[in-house]
Amino acid sequence: MNKQHTYTLTTKWTGNTGTGTSAYKAYEREHKIEKENKPHILLSSDPSFRGDKTRYNPEELLVASLSSCHMLWYLHLCSEAGVIVVDYVDNASGIMEETADGGGRFVEVTLHPVVTVTDASMTERANALHHKANELCFIANSVNFVVKHESSCVVA
Numbered sequence: 001m002n003k004q005h006t007y008t009l010t011t012k013w014t015g016n017t018g019t020g021t022s023a024y025k026a027y028e029r030e031h032k033i034e035k036e037n038k039p040h041i042l043l044s045s046d047p048s049f050r051g052d053k054t055r056y057n058p059e060e061l062l063v064a065s066l067s068s069c070h071m072l073w074y075l076h077l078c079s080e081a082g083v084i085v086v087d088y089v090d091n092a093s094g095i096m097e098e099t100a101d102g103g104g105r106f107v108e109v110t111l112h113p114v115v116t117v118t119d120a121s122m123t124e125r126a127n128a129l130h131h132k133a134n135e136l137c138f139i140a141n142s143v144n145f146v147v148k149h150e151s152s153c154v155v156a
Helices: 058-081 120-136
Strands: 010-013 031-034 041-043 085-090 093-098 104-111 113-117 146-149 152-155
Touching: 041 058, 058 085, 058 093, 058 104, 058 113, 058 120, 058 146, 113 120, 120 146, 120 152
Parallel strands: 104 146, 113 152
Antiparallel strands: 010 031, 031 041, 085 113, 093 104
């Protein structure tokens, strides 16, 4: 039996400067994501598209979702396999290409997790579990581009 999960939130545009979308340069790209009992996430478009560089943009959130999902699966698998992780840092990056019609698409995201384990004997297994985490990651299974992993493992 397949279980279904539903996720809801509200996206609210906050960039009306008084004349709405009367012209391309007449409005701001600012918006927020709201969910009851959670802090708001303030967003804009990428600065290349007239956005506010001090706010997250949807493209960054896609990369963050992939990184976060991978990490959560990875830590789960490590805990089951007896691999004791004491630190995990991922400097993830994504590449989006614009298309001739003004649209675009991601062509890849690369995760760069640096995992710290408590014993050198865990290093090989720790490295191998990234592959399984990628297979199980809900978000990675939902995108139509390559999610790469360039991981490293160090001993505390």
